Amino acid sequence: MEEVEMAAKKRDEERVASAPAYFDNIHTKRKLLSLINFILLAAGSLLILSPIWWMISTSLKSMAEVMTYPPTFYPHEWNWGNYIKTWKAAPFDTYAINTITITMLVVIGSVLVNSFIAYGFAKVPFKGRGILFAIVLSTMMIPGFVTLIPQYVLFSKLQWINTYYPLVVPAFFGSAFFIFLLRQFYMTIPNELIEAAKIEGASHFRIWWTIGLPLTKPALATVAIFSFNGAWNDFLGPLLYLNDENLYTLQLGLQVFKGEMNTQWNYLMAGSLLVLLPVIILFFFFQKYFIQGINLQSGGK
Amino acid sequence: MSKIVLKNVYKHFDKKVTAVSDFNLTVEDGEFIVLVGPSGCGKSTVLRMIAGLEEISSGEFYIDGKLMNDVPPKSRDIAMVFQNYALYPHMTVFDNMAFGLKIRKFQKDKIKKRVEEAAELLGLEDLLHRKPKALSGGQRQRVALGRSIVRDAKLFLMDEPLSNLDAKLRFQMRAEIAKLHQRLKTTSIYVTHDQTEAMTMASRIIIMKDGVIQQIGTPKDVYDNPENTFVGGFIGSPSMNFFDGRIVNSQFIADDVHINIPEEKMAYLREQGYAGKELTMGIRPEHIHLLTGEEEAELTNSILSKIIVSELTGADTLLYSMLGTQEMIAEVESRTNVTAGEDVYLTFNMDCAHFFDKETGVRIRPEKSAVLVG
Numbered sequence: 001m002e003e004v005e006m007a008a009k010k011r012d013e014e015r016v017a018s019a020p021a022y023f024d025n026i027h028t029k030r031k032l033l034s035l036i037n038f039i040l041l042a043a044g045s046l047l048i049l050s051p052i053w054w055m056i057s058t059s060l061k062s063m064a065e066v067m068t069y070p071p072t073f074y075p076h077e078w079n080w081g082n083y084i085k086t087w088k089a090a091p092f093d094t095y096a097i098n099t100i101t102i103t104m105l106v107v108i109g110s111v112l113v114n115s116f117i118a119y120g121f122a123k124v125p126f127k128g129r130g131i132l133f134a135i136v137l138s139t140m141m142i143p144g145f146v147t148l149i150p151q152y153v154l155f156s157k158l159q160w161i162n163t164y165y166p167l168v169v170p171a172f173f174g175s176a177f178f179i180f181l182l183r184q185f186y187m188t189i190p191n192e193l194i195e196a197a198k199i200e201g202a203s204h205f206r207i208w209w210t211i212g213l214p215l216t217k218p219a220l221a222t223v224a225i226f227s228f229n230g231a232w233n234d235f236l237g238p239l240l241y242l243n244d245e246n247l248y249t250l251q252l253g254l255q256v257f258k259g260e261m262n263t264q265w266n267y268l269m270a271g272s273l274l275v276l277l278p279v280i281i282l283f284f285f286f287q288k289y290f291i292q293g294i295n296l297q298s299g300g301k
Numbered sequence: 302m303s304k305i306v307l308k309n310v311y312k313h314f315d316k317k318v319t320a321v322s323d324f325n326l327t328v329e330d331g332e333f334i335v336l337v338g339p340s341g342c343g344k345s346t347v348l349r350m351i352a353g354l355e356e357i358s359s360g361e362f363y364i365d366g367k368l369m370n371d372v373p374p375k376s377r378d379i380a381m382v383f384q385n386y387a388l389y390p391h392m393t394v395f396d397n398m399a400f401g402l403k404i405r406k407f408q409k410d411k412i413k414k415r416v417e418e419a420a421e422l423l424g425l426e427d428l429l430h431r432k433p434k435a436l437s438g439g440q441r442q443r444v445a446l447g448r449s450i451v452r453d454a455k456l457f458l459m460d461e462p463l464s465n466l467d468a469k470l471r472f473q474m475r476a477e478i479a480k481l482h483q484r485l486k487t488t489s490i491y492v493t494h495d496q497t498e499a500m501t502m503a504s505r506i507i508i509m510k511d512g513v514i515q516q517i518g519t520p521k522d523v524y525d526n527p528e529n530t531f532v533g534g535f536i537g538s539p540s541m542n543f544f545d546g547r548i549v550n551s552q553f554i555a556d557d558v559h560i561n562i563p564e565e566k567m568a569y570l571r572e573q574g575y576a577g578k579e580l581t582m583g584i585r586p587e588h589i590h591l592l593t594g595e596e597e598a599e600l601t602n603s604i605l606s607k608i609i610v611s612e613l614t615g616a617d618t619l620l621y622s623m624l625g626t627q628e629m630i631a632e633v634e635s636r637t638n639v640t641a642g643e644d645v646y647l648t649f650n651m652d653c654a655h656f657f658d659k660e661t662g663v664r665i666r667p668e669k670s671a672v673l674v675g
Contacts, residue, residue: 192387195354200401200452201375210400214391 059083059269066265079266086257086270094246095253102167102238102249103231109171110178110227111220117174118182119208123194133183140176152240166241167234171227178223185219186212221289225282232279250275303365303455303488304330305351310360312346312512320346321512324360331486333479335503337493338535343512344492348458351490352381364455380449381458384465386441388433394420394444395429401452419447422481439470446478450485457482457489463498475501496536500524508532526655530662533583533655539619539630541583545659548576555582556625561602563651569667570656580665581657586619588653589631591639592646603648611639622647 058066059082061075086092120126121133155166189212197207213220235251242248254275257268283290305328312321321343328334336344349355351362353374362369369377380401388397395416402412420426423443433441442462449457462478463471479502482489493499499506500520508515508523508531516528527533533541546555551567553560560582562570570576592603606629610621613635620631620639631647639645656665 190385190387192383192385193389195352195374196381196383196387196448197389197400198354198374199352199377199379199381200448201404202400203375206404211389211391215389 055269055273058265059267059273061266063264063266082266082270083274086267086274089267089271090253090256091245092250092253092271092274095248095250098247099232099249099251102164103228105164105168106171106231107224107227109168110175111224113172114174114178114223115182115213115216115220116208118179118186119204119212121179122183122186123189123191123207123212124204136174136176136179138176140180148236148240155241161241162243162247163241164247167231167237171231178227182216182219182223185216189215218289218292221286222292225286225289228282229279232275304328305365305456305488306361306363307347307351308361308363310347310350310362311358312343312350312355313358319512321350324514326507326514326517328488328490330488333482333489333491333502333504334507335491335493335499335505336507336509337496337499338509338515340494342509344494344507344509345460346512347509348381348460348490348492351456352379352458353377377456378454379456379458380452380454382442382445382449382460382462384461386433386445386465388441388444388448390433393430393432394425394436394447397433397444398448398451401448405452415451416447419451422450422484423447423477438466439474442466442474443477446481450481450487453487455488457485457487459489459491461493462491464493464495471498478502496538500536506536508535510535526664526666527583528664530581530583530657530664533657533664537585539586539632541585542589542624542629543657544582544584544624544627544629545579546582547579553582555627558604558625560604560649560651562654566651566654566656570665572668573665575656575665579659581659581662583655583657584649584651585653586630586632588650589629589633590648590650591620591631591633591637592648602651603646605644606647608639608641608643608645611641620645620647 057072057074060078060080061072062077062079065072065076121129121136151166155161158165160166160169193211193215194207197211202210233251234249238249238252242252254268254271257264257271305326307324307326310321310324311319313319324347326334336347338344346355350357353369353372357370364377389400392400398416398419399412402415407415416429417426420429423446425440425443425447428436428440428444433444436444442465445462459478463474466474475498478491482502491498491502503520505517506520506523507517510531516523516532518526523532523536527536527541530543534543544553544555546553548554548562548570551562551564553562604624606622606624608620608622610619612619612621616635617632618635618637618639620633622629622631629647633639657663658665
């Protein structure tokens with residue numbers, strides 16, 4: 001018995017002694033691999049980020065330097081004042097307030113309305129639900145530009161031209177993609193939860209409000225971000241429907257730097273960067289939900 | 302206080318599949334009804350129709366004399382416990398239990414009082430501020446029960462509430478639900494596929510198969526007098542032995558085994574024309590006894606059989622053997638040290654045996670008691 005125990009002990013000791021070398025080997029291999037990974041990813045990132053750098057660099061150059069040939073990679077003179085001049089070149093304060101107003105309304109509309117519609121498609125059985133949902137989805141296939149002119153005619157007949165209605169009201173009628181995205185999310189909520197609430201005496205509206213909304217928060221965040229992005233960056237909508245300069249959005253405001261003869265590239269880039277800033281900040285905070293939205297699109301959870 | 306009546310209730314899905322057919326039931330106030338049957342027998346569908354989660358295809362459903370067919374679930378004044386508890390994950394235990402009361406616009410202090418009372422009853426006082434995620438299975442089940450009892454609903458529905466718990470907890474919760482019912486006396490309908498749950502909790506059991514009621518009766522009734530071979534086989538564990546055979550001269554003959562039938566049973570078998578006919582005999586494992594000496598064996602109605610497997614379950618031993626070519630299980634005292642391969646004498650307590658029509662599977666019974674049982 002003792003001999004056997006001794007042998008086992010010895011074997012264990014040997015195993016422990018040989019462990020570090022064994023692990024070392026794997027460690028160096030892993031390190032090397034991750035280094036290669038890092039280099040490849042860094043190179044890719046630099047490539048993708050280069051236009052942004054070009055924007056930043058241009059925004060800080062003087063107009064004369066922008067025009068030099070060959071172009072300079074980074075500004076000789078860092079004109080931080082460009083940013084202040086840009087902001088003062090037009091009533092950007094007003095534009096910012098306008099943009100924020102429109103964007104907020106669009107986000108609120110998108111989040112509530114799409115969620116409500118999606119709840120209906122996912123959790124309320126009714127006749128023709130499948131067909132109706134297919135029709136809603138099929139609108140995703142229609143390119144926006146096809147409906148542009150009919151929509152313009154519609155809104156002009158409603159005398160909504162030169163108001164925010166054409167930019168905000170459509171958000172309160174749902175969008176196929178958001179409905180689809182939220183419906184997929186609702187499908188993962190067990191029916192029993194809805195049924196339990198029904199038996200407890202809640203109406204569908206109440207169930208949606210007290211159970212649906214809180215439980216779909218991640219998907220709602222995705223919708224909020226996507227619609228924020230869309231509304232904030234929208235150029236065509238405001239361009240079509242807004243004539244009065246007091247109603248202009250930031251994206252339209254940037255046009256002041258684009259003359260008929262020449263464009264003030266440095267100011268345009270500075271302005272673009274300022275306008276882009278909120279979106280970038282938003283992305284940093286809500287990356288997770290951006291990615292989730294893209295995952296939902298591809299059908300995964 | 303509530304009495305419920307289901308009359309000729311049918312459920313069709315997509316006009317093709319019939320999930321429930323001709324379901325008739327009257328539940329008196331305070332009863333604890335257990336619907337039991339194998340999966341897919343339509344028991345949950347019945348419950349969901351009562352809850353209003355599923356439409357009734359045809360037939361009538363009344364609570365206290367009021368037709369409920371088209372009344373939405375929220376106006377039926379029922380409470381339901383689901384298999385997966387269906388607790389709202391984003392709400393605390395307190396809010397989960399208070400949800401129904403809040404919707405019914407109870408005053409705040411009244412809600413608090415009711416929830417606390419229910420929590421005390423179920424031993425949840427210390428968990429009221431937790432979220433469901435932070436609870437064990439048994440605790441979640443208690444919260445689900447609590448959520449149903451705070452509303453003091455007329456009718457209490459439970460859909461396999463214990464099937465997600467482990468064996469020990471299930472045993473414990475079973476007793477707790479029974480206790481709760483004794484205390485609250487709310488009319489309850491409970492769905493399960495577990496015949497032990499049905500036997501231990503029910504005041505009346507309803508056994509279903511393929512959407513059709515097989516038998517309604519007290520646990521003792523369905524155990525002692527199964528209506529047909531399905532009920533006989535479904536209720537009781539290990540299940541009833543069935544032997545196909547023939548009746549010749551007051552003897553049941555299966556293969557080459559002859560068993561004497563008591564005269565009182567023979568009387569009504571003969572009366573109904575089963576003498577000389579093929580039929581099925583059913584006998585529960587505990588009604589097959591082990592004999593010790595050969596002398597005793599000669600005196601009684603016994604057969605010699607070779608034991609194939611001997612299983613000790615604790616209090617009892619299960620002996621597997623063959624009656625001719627048909628399998629047979631006997632439940633005997635655990636202290637009898639019978640081992641596999643041994644030849645022993647087994648005797649049937651024929652007073653407890655049942656005879657079933659071979660074609661229909663329906664139990665053949667004395668004509669008078671038919672009226673009593675039915």
